[in-house]
Amino acid sequence: MNYSDIKLKGINENGIEHDYKLSDFKGENLIIYFYPQDDTPVCTKEAQEFRDAIEKLNKYAKIIGISSNDIEDHIEFQKKHKLNYVLLSDPENELKKSFEEQSEYITNLHRATFILDKEGKIVKYWDKVDVDGHIDEISDYFSKE
Secondary structure, three states, X not given: OOHHHOOEEEEOOOOOEEEEOHHHHOOOOEEEEEOOOOOOHHHHHHHHHHHHOHHHHHOXXXXXXXXXXXXXXXHXXXXXXXXXOEEXXXXXXXXXXXXXXXXXXXXXXXXXXXXXXXXXXXXXXEOOOOOOOHHHHHHHHHHOX
């Protein structure tokens, strides 16, 4: 199955539950970041950095965070940290596995970020992301486009 057609539960930036497919975002560039667990120290720092950089990054793309946490965990995580972007729940790691299959060199996504173009094609990715300075890496990528 194509990763853009996998249906997942998610919440939008206002905390409203919705079923999503990545194909729903066709026509928009996407910054998709996979992270291991809601409300752990590094994952929280990463989520907050995306939150704080939303205005800068939304000039280029829509942000979507994805983990295997269930939707209830995402709702609490989003409220607690005032996250202002879409969070998707991938409890069976179906989307994660599909991205691994599409990515030439990635065999085990742990913490990774992907840029998808307006057609939904992966155009850039970072594997084994170091949270410190990662927002700058993403901004630099778009500023060179």
